[in-house]
Amino acid sequence: MFLRTQETLPQQLPLRLRRALRRLRELQSYASDTTQNAWDYAASYRELRGFGLTHNDFRFLVVSGWIEHQQQLTAAGRLHRSLEAVDPLCFSKQSRFVLSSRGAALPTLPATCSTITKPPPISPLQLSPDGGARKQARSPSQSVLATRPSWRALERELWVGDVIVKQFRWPAPNQELVLAAFEEEGWPVRIDDPLSPHLDQDPKRRLNDTVRCLNRKQLHHLIHFRSDGTGEGLFWSFTKSTSSLLQASAHPTGKGRR
Incomplete structure (x- = not known):
């Protein structure tokens, strides 16, 4: 079971979840740099699945309050996306995701397993x-x-x-x-x-x-x-x-x- 301590949890998540959260943080920075709505840079369901996320991984991230979920109505490739709120735990190919305010407050996610210095693993x-x-x-x-x-x-x-x-x-x-x-x-x-x-x-x-x-x-x-x-x-x-x-x-x- 993952500990719920906000400061330590990101380093204990499986690699696939950390990679997905780092990607959402990148997209959030794109929106901030271009002064656009975060949903204009929302990650697609397919993109996050590419990191290995399972259906239950999506549920975990949504229920934990770190990501938000809406469904895209406009065709792919449009500059501005039209989205609508849906059941937060029902996902489809039209699902789009952004970091929530709580997710944005998470510490910077490490590029590797942990920022803590650890001895070399035993063979x-x-x-x-x-x-x-x-x-x-x-x-x-x-x-x-x-x-x-x-x-x-x-x-x-x-x-x-x-x-x-x-x-x-x-x-x-x-x-x-x-x-x-x-x-x-x-x-x-x-x-x-x-x-x-x-x-x-x-x-x-x-x-x-x-x-x-x-x-x-x-x-x-x-x-x-x-x-x-x-x-x-x-x-x-x-x-x-x-x-x-x-x-x-x-x-x-x-x-x-x-």
Whole structure:
């Protein structure tokens, strides 16, 4: 359950909600800069769905009093929109949304998970069998595994240390979006499904297909991805060969960066 404290709540929201609220804040600033009505820059239902919002996410934001909802009557593309008040919890393709006065008073939403400085996440292979962090000194192999993966979006490459794991020569939007979400979150063990919903695709099947593609054609098989079983999130972990491969890459005679 989310805490209702206004000052801390934005940092505890799922990534998809924070992204949507940041977008609404941007649109609000457009309206302010051009001295127009906020509803002239209202976000469409389809646009916010693109951030991964579900029907219940919309309900949560409306009931929490952070966004307002009306229905557009004029055709898309008109400079000024004609809208009417509707049932605030019934959404359609004509639904339009703006930040409420309460939503506008929220603290600036962070670009990443949190503005609080946090220690680097523990690698999945640094956990004891019961899930707790190991207290004893780490062996050289454990030190190697403390290196978190790195998704280099411009080069479209996934690395662990000096070893390249995967390189995309052609666009792979779903895989790249998942890797970008892991990178933004700091590579926690699990993230929520970041893929935008499509009405003609089953989200659980699409996530499973993306996971299979992420595990295929790795140049060095160092990372294994898997669904959390609910279709709402996915995990990552190092493979058994990660330690030896990374140690070899650090050795003068080992494989280094291309």
